[in-house]
Amino acid sequence: MSRVQSVRSPRLTYLPFHQPSIGQEEINAVTETLRSGWLTTGPRVRQFEAAFAEFVGARHAVALNSATAALHLSLEAAGVGPGDEVIVPTMTFTATAEVVVHLGARPVLVDCLPETLNIDPERIEAAITPRTRAIVPVHYGGLPCEMDRIGALASRHGLMVVEDAAHALPASIEGARVGSISPLTCFSFYATKTITTGEGGMVTTDDDRFAARVRLMSLHGISHDGWKRYTSEGSWYYEVHEAGFKDNMTDLAAALGLEQLKKADAFRDARADIARRYDAAFAALPEIALPPRDPRAGHAWHLYAIRLRLDRLRIDRAHVIAELKARNIGTSVHFIPLHLHPYYQRTLGARPDDHPVASAAYARLVSLPIFPGMSDDDVEDVIDAVRGTVERYRA
Numbered sequence: 001m002s003r004v005q006s007v008r009s010p011r012l013t014y015l016p017f018h019q020p021s022i023g024q025e026e027i028n029a030v031t032e033t034l035r036s037g038w039l040t041t042g043p044r045v046r047q048f049e050a051a052f053a054e055f056v057g058a059r060h061a062v063a064l065n066s067a068t069a070a071l072h073l074s075l076e077a078a079g080v081g082p083g084d085e086v087i088v089p090t091m092t093f094t095a096t097a098e099v100v101v102h103l104g105a106r107p108v109l110v111d112c113l114p115e116t117l118n119i120d121p122e123r124i125e126a127a128i129t130p131r132t133r134a135i136v137p138v139h140y141g142g143l144p145c146e147m148d149r150i151g152a153l154a155s156r157h158g159l160m161v162v163e164d165a166a167h168a169l170p171a172s173i174e175g176a177r178v179g180s181i182s183p184l185t186c187f188s189f190y191a192t193k194t195i196t197t198g199e200g201g202m203v204t205t206d207d208d209r210f211a212a213r214v215r216l217m218s219l220h221g222i223s224h225d226g227w228k229r230y231t232s233e234g235s236w237y238y239e240v241h242e243a244g245f246k247d248n249m250t251d252l253a254a255a256l257g258l259e260q261l262k263k264a265d266a267f268r269d270a271r272a273d274i275a276r277r278y279d280a281a282f283a284a285l286p287e288i289a290l291p292p293r294d295p296r297a298g299h300a301w302h303l304y305a306i307r308l309r310l311d312r313l314r315i316d317r318a319h320v321i322a323e324l325k326a327r328n329i330g331t332s333v334h335f336i337p338l339h340l341h342p343y344y345q346r347t348l349g350a351r352p353d354d355h356p357v358a359s360a361a362y363a364r365l366v367s368l369p370i371f372p373g374m375s376d377d378d379v380e381d382v383i384d385a386v387r388g389t390v391e392r393y394r395a
């Protein structure tokens with residue numbers, strides 16, 4: 001039996017790389033909060049924190065205005081300061097490393113594993129010095145790092161682990177949700193992430209002191225939460241205990257986050273479904289290496305990053321992206337490794353050939369659209385555009 005492949009016409013409208021999934025529930029929740037008269041940190045934030053802590057299985061969740069703030073305050077709570085070194089992957093967004101600099105410490109960039117693009121545990125071990133204080137693993141694309149190995153080497157060397165889980169909601173390792181594994185875990189609710197509050201982030205921890213410290217430093221180092229001061233149960237009195245920051249989440253954002261969190265598992269299932277369809281289609285294209293899977297891990301599928309086999313193509317990655325754009329498909333690149341950026345070259349002495357695995361992967365990476373609002377036709381359009389591009393430029 002032969003199957004006639006229908007010839008699909010080229011896509012006429014632009015498919016963005018990402019679109020947040022905002023439903024009527026989110027709109028209602030934010031509108032109600034606007035009408036409630038309480039806009040900044042208040043009852044919605046407390047509800048969001050409680051729901052989030054339960055969702056990942058952590059004792060505490062502290063809501064903040066970004067994952068960058070979450071990373072900053074987590075490392076601060078962990079005691080990172082001047083003279084310390086913090087190990088971070090080079091294959092990440094600059095936020096992971098810049099917060100180390102803001103604490104007066106030095107980020108130490110480490111190369112990634114060739115398959116998962118997650119930080120390489122052996123190279124972590126090689127980068128440890130007497131000044132090393134913490135490790136910040138990033139779960140690239142939503143596929144969890146080998147946290148058993150990283151956790152074991154951290155305790156062997158007396159180091160703190162702060163997970164950058166900006167891509168990893170919801171993700172799990174052998175049934176344990178990311179957010180319940182390490183002493184501190186940081187999530188992002190930026191507009192392109194798996195759930196969004198516009199801008200927002202969360203720290204999860206089981207440690208009462210870490211939670212209290214992050215909370216204190218997130219709001220000016222003031223001992224009482226602002227909203228309690230102005231309710232009948234509170235009072236006008238407060239004390240400043242530290243020179244803190246202004247990193248708190250608004251109730252408007254939390255109202256949005258509460259509704260998004262209810263959908264987080266369904267969003268993930270929709271992304272996993274798209275990933276399966278991409279895998280099935282691209283397995284037939286020798287020009288493309290598929291993103292890896294790990295049977296022990298629950299993948300958040302925040303990213304679907306293909307790697308081009310450049311030796312089988314007559315064009316480079318930039319040209320592939322331009323070709324996909326001409327076919328009305330938006331893409332992105334995750335990431336330009338930190339050691340290739342001028343800032344880290346200038347301040348850390350990083351050189352382009354420092355981290356060959358990340359550099360080689362970078363030249364080949366293209367992130368394709370993967371978001372729950374994509375229609376079946378959208379997914380087919382991406383597949384057609386990728387297939388059409390590699391078939392046209394096959395070496």
Ligand SMILES: *Cc1c(COP(=O)(O)O)cnc(C)c1O
Pocket residue numbers: 065066067068069092093095096138164166167187188189190200201
């Ligand atoms: C998006 C992202 C961040 C920063 O998140 P914000 O909420 O925008 O501060 C940090 N790390 C990684 C790996 C990210 O992708």
